[in-house]
Amino acid sequence: MLLLIKNADVYAPEPGGRCDLLIGGGKILLMEPDIRIPRKHCEVVDARNFKAVPGFIDGHVHIMGGGGEGGFATRTPDLPLTDAIFGGVTTVVGCLGTDGYTRNMAGLLAKAKGLEEEGLSTFVYSGSYGLPLRTLMPSLEEDLLFIDKVIGAGEVALSDHRSSQPTFEAFAQVVAMARRGGMLSGKAGIVNVHLGDGARGLDFLRRILAETELAATQMWPTHINRNPRLFEEGIAYAKGGGFVDFTTSTLPSYLEDGEIPCAKALRRMLEAGVDPGQITFTSDGQGSLPDWDPSGRLQEISVGRVTSLFPAVRQAVMEEGIALETALRMVTANPARILKLRAKGRLAVGMDADLVLLDPRDLEIRTVVAKGRLLMKGGRLLAKGMFQ
Structure with missing residues (x-):
């Protein structure tokens, strides 16, 4: 059945004014005022009092769980x-983290396929924190070429006591493999880079740009807002053409130790002259949030949530005074471009029918459509996972 969204205030993410959207076959078929279709042929959603925005892309989610830094009981669910529905997230990119052993690429791919069957669009990174990469096929290039859902590598950990402490040469080889595999497959071939609190910060990424022929577009460093020093490095890196990603899941202790909330980090980078197209938000959903004391002992551990993603966008608009169309780019058009998800991140004819209706008074999520299917309508959940 067709789905007709009537009278929405469209942000594509740029403001587009009042418009109807006709959806069929998982795609946006028409976007124009006053589309008329006999009601017997379509379901109609009255969006007269709502803003229609693209479905959110979360480019860093531990979809099968992560963690384990405190033993087996700390493996996150x-x-x-x-x-994802409550968070307005219609596209997720799954990754492995610290634990690339009890969690593996076969399980990650199976979980991604399961979420796809349940209604989301899903992709994955090949590998985990450590190098050499543990891939599904003999090489990263072959994963990118022959496994549709693989769009890059990661999350490879640098500047962190949990990393495999790779050499610069080993890291450069991964970026080179991602570049080759991306070119041959027509995919992004991005390397998602976990950055810890270590003093080396972005050093390896800067050396890639200075010492090799590889471009900044092959690397996507995350957790850039985790401390003031790394954040300042991130400003310079982004102004030089690199991408930077802020993590929306957090703990009070992280903020007390100097982590910069995403909304404030976005405002500060924009004020510093960073191109807004270089910045993204991701949630680190289902990843562990460990709190270490100065000697490296685990004090507490929690779990990241994809439901933290859009609240950071809302805070950027409502507390930091950033235009809605700019803040939306952090979770829509920007990750779609960086990850080469060509049918995602925008509301336009021919694009995938992923959209969210927001209440303009408080920007709360009210309705979620993924691949043309209503997953939530007027705040009422219409879909659940198989075992929920």
């Missing part, structure tokens, strides 16, 4: 479909 996998992503339930309803968390």
Whole structure:
């Protein structure tokens, strides 16, 4: 059945004015005022009092769980479909983290396929924190070429006591493999880079640009807002053409130790002259949030949530005074461009029918459509995962 969204105030993410959207076959078929279709042929959603925005892309989610830094009991749970729906997240990119052993690429790919069957669009990175990469096929290039859902590598950990402490040469080889595999497959071939609190910060990424022929577009460093020093490095890196990603899941202790909330980090980078197209938000959903004391002992551990993603966008608009169309780019058009998800991140004819209706008074999520299917309508959940 066709789906007709009537009278929405469209942000594509740029403001587009009042418009109807006709959806069929998982795509946006028409976008124009006053589309008329006999009601017997379509379901109609009255969006007269709502803003229609693209469905959110979360480019860093531990969809099958992560963690384990405190032993087996601290392995975090996998992503339930309803968390994504409540968060307005219609596309997720799954990754492995510290634990690339009890969690592996076969399980990651299976979980991604399961979430796809339940209604989301899903992709994955090949590998985990450590190098050499543990891939599904003999090489990263072959994963990119022959496994549709693989769009890059990661999250490779640098400047962190949990990393495999790779040499610069080993890291450069991964970026080179991602470049080759991306070119041959027509994919992004991005390397998602976890950055810890270590003093080396972005050093390896800067050396890639200075000492090799590889471009900044092959690397996507995350957790840039985790401390003031790394954040200042991130400003310079982004002004030089690199991408930077802020993590929306946090703990009070992280903020007390100097982590910069995403909304404030966005405002500060924009004020510093960073191109807004270089910045993204991701949630680190289902990843562990460990709090270490100065001697490296684990004090507490929690779990990241995809439901933290859009609240950071809302705070940027409502507390930091950033235009809605700019803040939306952090979770729509920007990650779609960086990850070469060509049918995602925008509301336009021919694009995938992923959209969210927001209440203009408080920017709360009210309705979620993924691949043309209503998953939530007027705040009422219409879909759940198989075992929820």
